[in-house]
Each structure stands twice: as structure tokens, then as C-alpha cells.
Amino acid sequence: MVKWGEAMxxxxxxxxxxxxxGGRRETETAADERKVVLRAEDICMTFGTIKAVAEVSxxxxxxxxxxxxxxxxxxxxxxxxxxxxxxxxQRGRVYFHDKDITHLPPHKRAMLxxxxxxxxxxxxxxxxxxDTIMSGRHFHMKTNPMQCAIYWPxxxxxxxxxREYVEEVIDFLEIEGIRKAPxxxxxxxxxxxxxxxxxxxxxxxxxxxxxPMAGMNLEEKEDLARFILDVNESLGTTIMVVEHDMEVVMDxxxxxxxxxxxxxxxxGTPAEIKTNDTVVKAYxxxx
Amino acid sequence: MRVKGLAAQEVEVGLPSxxxxxxxxxxxxxxxxxxxxxxxxxKDLGLWQAWTFNEVYEEVKYFSLGLMSLGLKRGExxxxxxxxxxxxxxxxxxxxxxxxxxxxxxxxxxxxxxxxMWDDSDTVYIxxxxxxxxxxxxEVEDKLPGLRKIIYWDPRGMWDYTDPLxxxxxxxxxxxxxxxxxxxxxxxxxxxxxxxxxxxxISYSSGTTGAHPKGILMNYAxxxxxxxxxxxxxxxxxxxxxxxxxxxxxxxxxLFGLTMGLMCPYVLNFPEEPETVLPNIRExxxxxxxxxxxxxxxxxxxxxxxMLDANWIQRSMYKGGMSVGRKVAEGHLSGKPANxxxxxxYHAFFYPLVLRPLxxxxxxxxxxxxxxxxxxxxxxxxxxxxxxxxxxxxxYGLTEIGLLTVHQGEQYQLExxxxxxxxxxxxxxxxxxxxxxxxxxxxxxxxxxxxxxxKRPEASAEKIKDGWFSTEDxxxxxxxxxxxxxxxxxxxxxxxxxxxxPPQFFETRLRFSPFIKDxxxxxxxxxxxxxxxxxxxxxxxxxxxxxxxxxxxTFPDLSQKPQVLExxxxxxxxxxxxxxxxxxxxxxxxxxxxxxxxxAELTRTRKLRRSFLEDRFGGLIEAIYQQEAExxxxxxxxxxxxxxxxxxxxxxxxxxxxxAEVGR
Numbered sequence: 001m002v003k004w005g006e007a008m009x010x011x012x013x014x015x016x017x018x019x020x021x022g023g024r025r026e027t028e029t030a031a032d033e034r035k036v037v038l039r040a041e042d043i044c045m046t047f048g049t050i051k052a053v054a055e056v057s058x059x060x061x062x063x064x065x066x067x068x069x070x071x072x073x074x075x076x077x078x079x080x081x082x083x084x085x086x087x088x089x090q091r092g093r094v095y096f097h098d099k100d101i102t103h104l105p106p107h108k109r110a111m112l113x114x115x116x117x118x119x120x121x122x123x124x125x126x127x128x129x130x131d132t133i134m135s136g137r138h139f140h141m142k143t144n145p146m147q148c149a150i151y152w153p154x155x156x157x158x159x160x161x162x163r164e165y166v167e168e169v170i171d172f173l174e175i176e177g178i179r180k181a182p183x184x185x186x187x188x189x190x191x192x193x194x195x196x197x198x199x200x201x202x203x204x205x206x207x208x209x210x211x212p213m214a215g216m217n218l219e220e221k222e223d224l225a226r227f228i229l230d231v232n233e234s235l236g237t238t239i240m241v242v243e244h245d246m247e248v249v250m251d252x253x254x255x256x257x258x259x260x261x262x263x264x265x266x267x268g269t270p271a272e273i274k275t276n277d278t279v280v281k282a283y284x285x286x287x
Numbered sequence: 288m289r290v291k292g293l294a295a296q297e298v299e300v301g302l303p304s305x306x307x308x309x310x311x312x313x314x315x316x317x318x319x320x321x322x323x324x325x326x327x328x329x330k331d332l333g334l335w336q337a338w339t340f341n342e343v344y345e346e347v348k349y350f351s352l353g354l355m356s357l358g359l360k361r362g363e364x365x366x367x368x369x370x371x372x373x374x375x376x377x378x379x380x381x382x383x384x385x386x387x388x389x390x391x392x393x394x395x396x397x398x399x400x401x402x403x404m405w406d407d408s409d410t411v412y413i414x415x416x417x418x419x420x421x422x423x424x425x426e427v428e429d430k431l432p433g434l435r436k437i438i439y440w441d442p443r444g445m446w447d448y449t450d451p452l453x454x455x456x457x458x459x460x461x462x463x464x465x466x467x468x469x470x471x472x473x474x475x476x477x478x479x480x481x482x483x484x485x486x487x488x489i490s491y492s493s494g495t496t497g498a499h500p501k502g503i504l505m506n507y508a509x510x511x512x513x514x515x516x517x518x519x520x521x522x523x524x525x526x527x528x529x530x531x532x533x534x535x536x537x538x539x540x541x542l543f544g545l546t547m548g549l550m551c552p553y554v555l556n557f558p559e560e561p562e563t564v565l566p567n568i569r570e571x572x573x574x575x576x577x578x579x580x581x582x583x584x585x586x587x588x589x590x591x592x593x594m595l596d597a598n599w600i601q602r603s604m605y606k607g608g609m610s611v612g613r614k615v616a617e618g619h620l621s622g623k624p625a626n627x628x629x630x631x632x633y634h635a636f637f638y639p640l641v642l643r644p645l646x647x648x649x650x651x652x653x654x655x656x657x658x659x660x661x662x663x664x665x666x667x668x669x670x671x672x673x674x675x676x677x678x679x680x681x682x683y684g685l686t687e688i689g690l691l692t693v694h695q696g697e698q699y700q701l702e703x704x705x706x707x708x709x710x711x712x713x714x715x716x717x718x719x720x721x722x723x724x725x726x727x728x729x730x731x732x733x734x735x736x737x738x739x740x741x742k743r744p745e746a747s748a749e750k751i752k753d754g755w756f757s758t759e760d761x762x763x764x765x766x767x768x769x770x771x772x773x774x775x776x777x778x779x780x781x782x783x784x785x786x787x788x789p790p791q792f793f794e795t796r797l798r799f800s801p802f803i804k805d806x807x808x809x810x811x812x813x814x815x816x817x818x819x820x821x822x823x824x825x826x827x828x829x830x831x832x833x834x835x836x837x838x839x840x841t842f843p844d845l846s847q848k849p850q851v852l853e854x855x856x857x858x859x860x861x862x863x864x865x866x867x868x869x870x871x872x873x874x875x876x877x878x879x880x881x882x883x884x885x886x887a888e889l890t891r892t893r894k895l896r897r898s899f900l901e902d903r904f905g906g907l908i909e910a911i912y913q914q915e916a917e918x919x920x921x922x923x924x925x926x927x928x929x930x931x932x933x934x935x936x937x938x939x940x941x942x943x944x945x946x947a948e949v950g951r
Contacts, residue, residue: 167332177562179333233446
């Protein structure tokens with residue numbers, strides 16, 4: 001325990017904080033020179049007779065924000081689940097950093113560095129915000145449950161280290177005020193932010209966000225859009241986001257994939273997608 | 288009581304002698320004396336990070352040298368905009384040490400407001416906290432030809448910024464380190480050049496009187512003497528725990544945080560975020576809390592609102608505790624202790640079981656020096672805190688001439704703002720005061736004289752009448768030598784019937800109600816009676832309404848619900864009872880929108896801007912005096928991004944004398 005008035009043992013240096021760690025990448029690499037992080041080839045996924053995802057192939061480039069859009073039931077979440085490992089596609093392959101991960105279970109993929117948030121709320125309502133985010137550090141902890149129960153000195157040391165990272169995430173997402181609050185008591189927008197914080201605590205290389213802004217008001221959306229960009233810019237995390245709100249998508253995404261009826265109907269920059277007839281038709285239903 | 292103690296002598300040592308006549312010299316003195324003791328703490332990453340006097344001195348030194356190496360000359364102005372954080376304070380001291388003048392802005396000013404102050408003060412460097420503030424500076428930088436650099440201390444979110452004027456706090460300190468190599472002792476020499484009559488601060492007034500704030504010049508004599516007065520009068524103990532929360536843009540924090548913090552000295556604590564202030568106060572066990580009346584009011588509203596949610600047992604315990612506590616506090620303050628029975632009940636039952644835990648929850652358990660500075664506050668509110676044993680004291684002063692009065696000792700009257708404080712003869716002339724016979728205005732001579740407004744000689748000259756400084760505040764003195772604050776000179780009003788009434792008196796008392804956030808009283812020489820425009824508190828009223836199963840959609844809708852109008856009517860009747868019948872409020876209306884400083888309806892310290900409001904709600908006011916029962920208000924709403932919208936609401940006007948239409 002540290003007594004009041006004594007200098008604290010952990011002296012922080014602002015330049016070391018998460019928000020500035022890594023910093024900007026040196027130069028803006030042109031899109032075609034960027035490394036491919038994740039590659040999906042010819043993914044097919046059917047539920048009974050319904051083709052949820054049909055022959056979809058795409059590449060996720062290092063450090064980009066890629067948005068996946070499409071009307072309801074277009075197969076966006078199903079595609080995300082195929083990448084993440086919740087669903088196993090009947091056909092097709094998924095490569096992560098050139099490694100075939102098609103048959104890996106979700107937790108193995110998470111260990112490789114694929115983090116995700118969910119469309120519905122999948123946070124632990126009974127836990128405090130800190131504990132919830134701490135659970136995101138699970139893969140990085142080395143002590144086993146027995147050691148934790150006895151609470152060896154190195155267990156304590158490990159907890160402090162992870163807590164420090166969690167605090168950096170809290171600082172990053174500006175949720176200091178609710179640190180100790182039970183997640184179940186928070187508003188919808190804040191719970192979503194806690195969900196994102198937990199995914200960030202994993203230190204993911206690639207982040208899959210499934211409708212992060214659904215059900216939020218304009219202010220909450222603006223905040224979250226800012227945080228997504230901050231994560232991408234400062235940590236260099238590659239982000240794939242499924243989103244309905246076209247305004248937000250146009251603002252934050254560098255590239256957009258559009259889906260309809262399980263198929264990929266267009267790929268391109270926001271400007272190209274805006275003027276793409278097929279996409280406009282799919283959205284407005286003009287036949 | 289704990290206020291008296293051995294510490295009084297220790298403090299005496301800390302007061303500046305003739306040699307220590309500037310704030311930077313005070314910093315040097317404090318560093319030499321206390322060195323390795325903890326001086327500042329800021330909660331970050333969930334922990335209280337600490338800086339010793341030595342460390343603070345180093346930070347200030349290199350930032351100051353950095354500014355010098357950038358080319359800051361003596362007498363030039365540097366502005367700071369941001370929340371209370373250690374860097375904000377370091378920057379202040381660094382500017383002073385380099386011989387510059389510091390201008391501090393409220394972190395929530397809009398870019399046009401900031402531009403006015405930057406332009407008026409001829410700012411050459413702007414020091415910003417983060418991206419939010421940097422964006423404001425970049426937005427207006429083209430209009431500031433003299434601007435040389437924009438310095439920020441929190442680089443987050445600005446990875447893409449390429450503005451050539453931008454520079455980080457750490458980069459400036461790096462410059463300072465290399466500057467020191469070529470110019471050893473430059474920092475110490477610069478401090479030694481400082482004189483008692485240098486002007487280190489230009490403080491922009493909150494501007495209740497006009498749209499544009501005036502820059503008030505403050506010199507070291509002004510700052511050091513005021514700080515000295517307060518330390519002596521309140522018997523502060525060294526190393527008291529202080530939470531810096533009020534903005535240094537307000538002169539009060541310039542004195543309390545930046546000057547007394549070094550002089551006393553304090554342990555200066557900075558909250559993690561503005562929203563975590565209350566838990567942070569509790570964590571550090573703040574011993575001195577300086578809030579504006581607004582902040583005390585919101586604290587009390589919070590307590591009252593929570594009590595509305597409590598069950599009847601809790602509510603009656605609270606009510607009992609408050610009334611017994613009030614009796615005991617009244618006895619203590621008047622020097623005639625309450626009946627022994629009440630005291631036993633208080634000390635054996637209500638204090639340990641109800642009031643102490645409540646005080647603990649508010650984080651005020653260790654607060655031996657809670658101070659309310661700024662405008663007048665309702666006595667009921669004082670009693671709420673006094674009952675808990677929190678000895679809340681009023682303080683009165685003006686940025687122009689420093690702090691003048693404070694509640695001193697153990698016995699004082701809550702209606703007053705306390706007694707005049709003693710000046711330090713090394714720093715200031717003897718203080719003389721009198722009240723004008725006709726108007727009751729307080730006039731001051733001596734002390735640390737008024738230095739004038741920045742670039743406004745006419746306005747400055749107006750404030751001095753025959754060698755006396757005009758405070759524009761109407762005051763009266765009690766038999767005990769304490770001053771009673773009546774009203775702003777310009778605000779004392781007369782009705783067409785010839786009756787005089789003090790509008791603020793009514794407003795401060797009505798604001799004590801948890802349901803009312805703001806009030807503006809109406810009535811002048813053209814009006815036959817007093818009326819009021821009410822701004823309801825949406826949070827507490829929202830909860831009150833929900834409990835009764837009443838459905839509402841928006842703020843305008845909520846404000847016009849008949850049950851809400853009836854509730855407010857009851858609150859006004861309570862205050863009306865203490866007033867003579869001809870100055871009572873006769874009619875009122877609930878405004879369909881909240882007052883907002885962004886729309887110039889309030890000042891940044893949340894004081895009403897009357898003439899502006901009278902203009903904006905002109906139609907409604909006319910309707911009130913035409914005895915109409917309803918008026919369609921159309922209020923323009925300005926959004927932060929520049930869009931302008933309109934809110935149209937049928938606003939009901941209620942007669943207080945008419946019988947109630949809806950039962951509760």
C-alpha cells in the first residue's frame with residue numbers, strides 16, 4: 001500500500017501511454033502496396049435452403065478501415081461470423097496473415113489477434129467495468145486458476161501489469177467516470193463502449209465490429225466514430241466494420257464492400273460506392 | 288476546533304517577506320524549503336500520480352526556458368485554455384517566470400469568444416490542453432496575425448495535424464533544455480528581474496454587463512496580498528488537501544490554487560476528469576473546498592433529489608437529522624448553544640447515524656475550510672451543510688481589487704459575507720471602505736488599488752469616483768461588523784408603484800428548490816408587480832413526474848405539464864411567504880428551454896444575462912403583464928455547428944393568487 005503523500009511507485013510518462021504508443025505509421029502506404037492481413041476466398045454459407053453468404057471473396061489490407069454495408073438480411077453478420085469462427089462455411093477458405101484459419105475455433109482465432117464486438121450486447125451485466133475489460137486480457141495471462149486462488153506474488157505482479165493496460169484502455173475510451181460501475185447499470189451507448197474496450201484490451205491486430213452504432217443517438221455515434229478512427233490511427237489496428245448508417249460509413253471507411261442477398265455486389269472507395277447504381281438499387285429497392 | 292492549531296505559526300513562516308514579491312520567487316522559496324515533499328497530484332490511469340516541489344520546479348523551469356527560446360519577451364501575453372491539470376498550472380508559473388502575462392480562458396468558450404479574448408489581449412502563444420482546444424485555436428488563427436505558436440499538452444487525436452504553428456508541451460521543454468546549455472541561469476535571472484508591480488495576469492471578467500468581457504489587470508501586489516489576507520483570516524494549515532476544480536480563468540482560482548497553493552502551501556490535487564470530481568474529493572479527503580454558489584447548490588440538489596427517491600423511514604430520519612442539526616448549528620454560530628437535549632440527540636444519534644455518513648458520501652468529512660465564493664446564496668442552503676457539521680463560509684471579493692471579506696472565527700451570521708480581512712502592510716496600503724448614503728453602494732480605497740482594464744481607459748476611469756473604487760454592489764454592515772450583500776447596484780429595482788425590491792434575493796432563495804434550476808425575476812419602473820420566469824430542473828422534475836406515472840416527451844412538454852406548473856407554484860409560494868406582500872411574485876411561467884451559456888443567456892460562471900434574456904423573451908414578458916393566460920414562444924436555438932433551429936411552444940402563464948386547478 002502506498003501512503004498518501006508519498007510518491008507513487010509507478011511514475012507515468014505521457015509519451016508511453018497507449019494513446020501515443022506506436023503513433024502514426026511512417027508514411028501513408030498506397031492501398032495496393034499494403035500487406036493483406038486477412039483474405040477470404042469464395043465463402044459459401046447456407047442455412048437449409050437459404051444462401052446467407054454466396055461466393056464471397058475479399059481482402060482486408062493492413063491498417064485500413066473497411067466497411068461492410070448492405071440491407072437487412074444481406075448476410076453481413078453471417079460473413080463476419082465466418083471470419084471470426086462462429087460459423088464454419090460450407091465452402092471457401094479464410095487466411096489470416098497467410099495462415100489458413102478456416103477450421104480454427106473462435107478462441108484460437110482470437111489468440112492470433114482477431115478481436116470483435118457484437119451486434120447485440122454481450123457484456124457481463126453483473127461485473128464492474130474494470131473487471132469486464134480485464135476479462136479481455138485473459139489470453140495474455142499466464143498464471144493458472146490454482147495460482148490465482150493462492151495469489152502468489154507473481155500473480156499479483158501479473159494483475160498489476162494487466163490492470164495498467166486496462167487503465168490505458170479506460171483512458172483511451174474516456175470511461176474513467178464509470179470504472180467501478182456495474183455494467184448492467186450503464187446506458188446502452190456506454191455498454192457498447194465497454195464492449196469495445198474489452199475487445200481493445202485483447203490488443204487485437206484486427207478488429208471486427210458488428211454494427212457498433214446500432215441504436216445510438218447522434219452524439220453517441222459521433223463519439224464512437226471518433227474512437228474507431230483513434231484506434232485505427234494511433235494503434236494501427238486494422239478494422240472491419242459492419243454498419244447501417246451510411247453517413248458514418250462514408251466518414252470513417254477507406255474502402256467499402258456492399259452485399260445484397262448474400263452476394264458481394266460492389267467494392268470501392270466511399271465516393272465510388274455512393275454513385276454505384278447496383279448499391280443504390282439494393283438500398284432503395286428500385287427495380 | 289481543528290481550525291486553530293499549532294499550524295498557525297508555521298503558516299506565518301510561509302507568508303512572503305519583502306524579498307519574495309512575485310509568484311515565481313514564491314515557487315523558488317517553496318522549492319528550497321520543501322524540496323522532496325509532494326506538492327501536486329493528478330489522478331491518471333486510476334492512480335494518484337505525484338510530483339514533488341523539486342519536480343514541479345523542473346517542469347516549470349524547462350517550459351519557461353522553452354518559451355524564452357521560442358522568443359517570448361517580457362510583457363508579452365500567453366493564453367492558456369484547458370481543464371485544471373498540472374500542465375495548466377506549470378504553464379501559468381512558467382509564463383510568469385519568463386516575465387510574460389498569462390490569460391486563462393474557460394475550457395468551454397466558443398471559438399468566437401476565445402478569438403475576442405486572444406485578439407484583445409494580443410496573445411502571442413496559445414497553450415491548449417487537447418484536440419478540442421487546438422481546433423478552436425486553428426479555427427481562428429488566421430485572424431490573429433501576432434500568433435506565433437499553438438502549444439498543446441495532450442497530443443491525442445492530432446496525429447494527422449500538420450499546422451505549422453503546432454508544437455507539443457514536451458517539445459517546448461526540450462527546447463528549454465537546449466536553451467539552458469547556452470544560457471545557464473537564464474531562468475533564475477529572469478525570476479530575479481520580477482518586481483512587485485509587474486502584471487502577470489489579465490483576468491477576463493465573466494461579463495454580466497455586456498457581451499464582451501473586459502480584461503482586468505492584476506499585479507503581484509494584488510495577487511500576493513489577497514492570498515495573504517485569506518491565509519491569515521482563515522487560519523489554513525500547511526499541506527492541506529485541496530482539489531483544484533474551479534477554472535483558473537476565474538480569478539478566485541488564480542488566488543486559491545496558483546498563489547495560496549505555493550504560499551500555504553497545499554497539496555494540490557487535480558481530478559481525473561471533470562465528471563469524477565465528487566468521487567475524487569472523497570478519495571483525497573479534501574480539507575478545503577472552494578466552490579461557486581452554483582456548485583454548492585447542485586450538491587444540495589443532489590442530496591435532496593436522492594431523498595425524494597428514498598423510502599419513508601430514510602426520509603424521516605433525514606428530515607429529523609436536518610432539523611436537529613440546524614438547531615445545533617444555529618446555536619453554535621450565534622454563540623448561544625442550543626438546548627442540551629437537542630445537543631445530546633445530535634451528537635449521540637443523528638450525527639453518527641445520519642449526518643456523518645451523509646457528509647462522508649459527499650466527501651466533506653475532512654473539509655474544515657469549505658468556502659463559497661462568487662454570488663449570494665440562500666441561507667437554507669447554508670444550513671443544509673452546517674447541519675452536517677460542514678462549516679461553510681462565504682467569501683466576497685472583486686477581481687479588480689482582490690478578496691475583501693470572509694466569515695471568520697467560529698461565530699458568524701450566514702446572511703452576511705463576513706468581516707473585512709487584514710491587509711499585509713508590506714504589500715498594500717491600509718484598506719478603507721464606506722457605503723454610499725443614497726444608493727448603499729460599497730466604495731473602497733487603499734488596499735491593492737485597481738489597475739484598470741486592459742486597453743480600456745474610459746471604462747477604467749468610470750470605476751474610480753473621487754479616489755474611491757466603485758464596487759457596484761449594494762452592501763450594509765451588521766452590528767457585529769459583518770457585511771450583508773444586498774444586490775448589484777444596477778439590479779436593485781423599483782416597481783411602477785414605487786416599491787423597491789431585490790430580484791436576486793428572491794432568485795437565490797428559489798434556486799434552493801431541487802426542482803428549479805434557474806429563475807429570472809421581472810419587474811421594473813414600467814411594471815406594476817413582480818413576476819418570474821422559471822427554468823425547471825429536468826432531472827429532478829423528470830423523476831418526480833415518472834413516479835407519478837405522468838408521460839412526457841421533451842423538455843418543453845415537461846415544463847408545461849399542469850402538475851409540474853402546480854409543483855413550481857407551491858415552491859414559489861414558500862418563498863413568497865418571507866417577502867412583504869407588495870414585492871411578492873404575482874405571476875410566473877415555466878420557460879420551454881434551458882438557459883445555456885453557449886447561447887449567451889448565461890455567463891460562463893452561470894450568472895444570468897438579464898438584458899439579453901429580457902430581449903429574447905420579450906413577447907412572453909409582455910403577455911405576463913397583459914394578464915394573458917398563454918403565449919406562443921418561439922425561441923431560436925443555436926447549435927454548436929452553427930445551425931439555427933426554432934422551438935415553438937404554447938407557454939402557460941400562472942397566477943399565484945388564483946386557486947389551484949389541478950390537485951396533486
